[in-house]
Structure formats: C-alpha cells, structure tokens
Amino acid sequence: MSRITPKESIEVVDRLGDITALARSLSDENRLRILVYLADGKQSVSRIVEELQLSQPLVSHHLKELKRCLLVNVERNGPFIYYELADPRILHILKDLAAIGEELLANRKTL
Amino acid sequence: MSRITPKESIEVVDRLGDITALARSLSDENRLRILVYLADGKQSVSRIVEELQLSQPLVSHHLKELKRCLLVNVERNGPFIYYELADPRILHILKDLAAIGEELLANRKTL
C-alpha cells in the first residue's frame, strides 16, 4: 500500500506531529518577526527586545518555543545569550506561505 | 530602505498576518489529514468522515477553518457538499516542513 501512495503523501503522513509542531511555531506574528530578524544572523535577547519593541519576558517565551521545536540554536557569550536560525530553509517556507496567501486572497477578490 | 532589505524579508514582513493564518491552519493533525486526503481530489464531507474516522461535526468544523483561510473550495452537488484543495502548493509546504522537521530531529540526536 505504501508503494502505491505518491511520495508527497508518504513522507507527510508519517510526520504529522513534526509538521504541526513547526506550523504552530509559525502561527504567531511575534515569533515570525523574531525569525525574520534572525535572518540577519545571530542576535542577543536584548537586541531582539530592542529591535522588535517587545517585553523581555515575552521575547524569552517565544525564543523558548522556537527552541522547543529546534528552529533556533542557542549560544552563551558572557552575559549575553545569542539565538540563531537552526535552518534557514524555514525562511523559504515563510516566503512560500506568503506567496500562497497572496494568491489565495487575489483569487478570492475575483469571485 | 525597502530596496536594501533582501527580497525574502520584504515579501514576508508585509504578510505576517496571512502567514500566521495559514500556519495556524496547518497546526492541527486532523486538518493535515484532511488536506492530505483531499490531495486525491474533491471529496464529500461524509467521505472524509468515513475515511478519517472522525465525527461529522468535527470534520465540518475543520473544513470551516480550512475554508476560512481559503485553503479549500466548496461546491454543492445535490445533498452532498464537496471540498477540494484550493492550491495544491500547500502539499509542497507540508512536504518541506516534514523534511525540515526530520533533519532538525536528526541533527539533535547528534548532539
């Protein structure tokens, strides 16, 4: 049966848990802003707080979530803790989702 | 300023709301199962209920969510209501997320 199913379905159906975990991480605007900011390279918590104008506990909370599903790596340097993207491909996902969203909305307006 | 920012960031930062809406839709296993099932083509609600072994109200609820972010199109035929994928590219997103999840977990085991 698994030989018959197209490849896209196979890989996916065996990893629904991983997919939902990653998708959940991407379902918050502040976490997306953090990920996009980290696209420029590793940043300390305080830099993120300053750049995104969010409270420090809130940023720590979101970084914890991102770390939980392994989307960021952590590294201490003196008193600072730096976070960086674990896999830049996540940015491509964001871009693809943006493109899909854009097109779905455009088609809707056509109705 | 927008000319300086890399293209990936530009498109994305202007559509954080769309991205989070789509990602939220993908953050539930039962919704993913529905999307994957719809990869085979349009299906009636009762077929989905039967195939996925979920209660009918639950399936209707999830279909409503998927429709809300335009991931599925709806079509009535007699007493049946058929749902189909609005954009098959969403399946590629699932595949990409599965691949990223797989690799992130594999690397973690290496630590």
Place this chain on the structure above:
DNA sequence: TCAACATATAAATACTTATTGATATATTCA
C-alpha cells in the same frame, strides 16, 4: 408533504497559550 439523509450550527467543556508584572538566576566588573 413527509421521511431519510447530508451537512452545518450551537452550547458546553477542557485545554492550550499569548501577554504582563514580579521575581529569580547568572554573569561581569569595580
């Protein structure tokens, strides 16, 4: 029109989680 079926909606519950404010922990430097 009525019975049977397909689907949607409503109400209730339980669980998750984003956010805030307060506090704890850890590191550096004087």
Place this chain on the structure above:
DNA sequence: TGAATATATCAATAAGTATTTATATGTTGA
C-alpha cells in the same frame, strides 16, 4: 563581595480552540 546587567522563570489572566453532544438546516425521493 556587591552592584549592575542580561536572561529566565513564575503566577495570573485573558483569549482562543479542539472536541463532544444535541439540534437545526437543507436536499432528495416516495
């Protein structure tokens, strides 16, 4: 060691949502 800074954690709250059970709506065929 102690003060200052960086970050994490905790407790509380509010808001969202997945699921269930019951019911309503809509469609068909007799």
